[in-house]
Amino acid sequence: MPVNQRQVNLDPKEMPTQWYNILPDLPEPLPPPKDPETGESRLKNLPNILLAECLKQEFSQDRWIDIPEELWDIYLQAGRPRPLFRAVNLEKKLGTPARLYYKSEFYSPTGSHKVNTALAQAFYAKKEGYERLATETGAGQWGTALSYGAALVGLKCTVYWVRAVYNWKQDRRNLMELFGAHVFASPSDKTEFGKTLFGRNANHPGSLGIAISEGMEDAAKDTKAIYCLGSVLNHVLMHQTIIGLETKKQFEKFDDYPDLVISCLGGGSNFGGFALPFVHDVLKEGKKIKFIAAQSEASPNLQGEYRYDFADYAEMTPMLKMYTLGHKVDMMPIKGDGLRYHGCSPIISLLRDKGYIDTIAYPQDEKHVFQRAKEFIRAEGFLPAPESAYSVACAIDQALKCKESGEKKVIAFNISGHGFLDIPGYREVLGLK
Ligand SMILES: Cc1ncc(COP(=O)(O)O)c(C=O)c1O
Numbered sequence: 001m002p003v004n005q006r007q008v009n010l011d012p013k014e015m016p017t018q019w020y021n022i023l024p025d026l027p028e029p030l031p032p033p034k035d036p037e038t039g040e041s042r043l044k045n046l047p048n049i050l051l052a053e054c055l056k057q058e059f060s061q062d063r064w065i066d067i068p069e070e071l072w073d074i075y076l077q078a079g080r081p082r083p084l085f086r087a088v089n090l091e092k093k094l095g096t097p098a099r100l101y102y103k104s105e106f107y108s109p110t111g112s113h114k115v116n117t118a119l120a121q122a123f124y125a126k127k128e129g130y131e132r133l134a135t136e137t138g139a140g141q142w143g144t145a146l147s148y149g150a151a152l153v154g155l156k157c158t159v160y161w162v163r164a165v166y167n168w169k170q171d172r173r174n175l176m177e178l179f180g181a182h183v184f185a186s187p188s189d190k191t192e193f194g195k196t197l198f199g200r201n202a203n204h205p206g207s208l209g210i211a212i213s214e215g216m217e218d219a220a221k222d223t224k225a226i227y228c229l230g231s232v233l234n235h236v237l238m239h240q241t242i243i244g245l246e247t248k249k250q251f252e253k254f255d256d257y258p259d260l261v262i263s264c265l266g267g268g269s270n271f272g273g274f275a276l277p278f279v280h281d282v283l284k285e286g287k288k289i290k291f292i293a294a295q296s297e298a299s300p301n302l303q304g305e306y307r308y309d310f311a312d313y314a315e316m317t318p319m320l321k322m323y324t325l326g327h328k329v330d331m332m333p334i335k336g337d338g339l340r341y342h343g344c345s346p347i348i349s350l351l352r353d354k355g356y357i358d359t360i361a362y363p364q365d366e367k368h369v370f371q372r373a374k375e376f377i378r379a380e381g382f383l384p385a386p387e388s389a390y391s392v393a394c395a396i397d398q399a400l401k402c403k404e405s406g407e408k409k410v411i412a413f414n415i416s417g418h419g420f421l422d423i424p425g426y427r428e429v430l431g432l433k
Contacts (some may be wrong), residue, residue, distance in 0.1 A: 240273020
């Protein structure tokens, strides 16, 4: 291998054939979802809310779960495996002794890692006889990914999109529509719950928690429709582990291994997908890795309380034990709005509680984060999604710490998406003309 090799990819035949399920490896059993003290049982309703296969996976204690062959093939169609890059130019520009590596989920056809679970959920929904998928979206990346998954397997798709983002990402909305989806700003007047907020304020900025409630209500009213969630739940993180599993194989080819694993975190699917296969090495093989989740001060959910809370605003979901800011909290919209969620996935929350995961929250004006993304763009040539800019900022900040201390750390970060449809966000924050 040449010195300073810049990229490693896998042969398609080397793409993982199983997802990694961390549940049996956690330091203690994951606290199960529970019902609130009063009201109808949400737990009994779970089979009506989630796909049967996903519900099975949600509680499975099998460490490895097969990726169905047909789905594995669709992953190839979506451009997997994706390369791991060594950020040679960035290292030089920063003058850091650290070695920086980034995974390229931005090569996804819809723009982000969200396709890894969107394709799985669309695939299972088709098999289970549903005709339509209903969902929420924040950044719009998950809504696009599910619209794409639905189109590929031949299903309809309805997306409730947090209004604060819907308003400035018209091109992404059109992309979802090109895939055949129906897209509504949330809160909307399409659901009973949406109307209660929309009726009071037609410009309500919305939140992921609200959009989840709308997607769930929509699907509950139509026996041919099923609700799909883009983050937080165990099975979603598990589908995303294909990212970290590929990355581990690629590190072997680089003959290197990370000291630091960094990624941005909203509900936890990106961070979990990238980091959990490495957490395995820490828990089971005695490796020493520092994990850092990059967040916004607008929604630093990992700095909230570790307790049971609802995953949605209207309290339709069971309660999950997670780090939460409270399911009805107001959070200021940001350009990396995919990070603006009140709670963090139960798996990541447990690992944080046990001290395995650190977190940093960047200021809400996002200037530091977008400035760091600009440095990355100029050195490496790829345009990160606003959410992914948080991973980039954290990786660069750590690399600069290494410059001060002289440490030759190996830093791995995931660029969860591209920002081609997010330029207005860059324009506003960086003051571009
Ligand atoms: C590109 C991108 N990265 C990261 C995230 C964060 O979400 P999660 O933590 O659920 O992966 C989002 C959410 O929309 C996103 O669009």
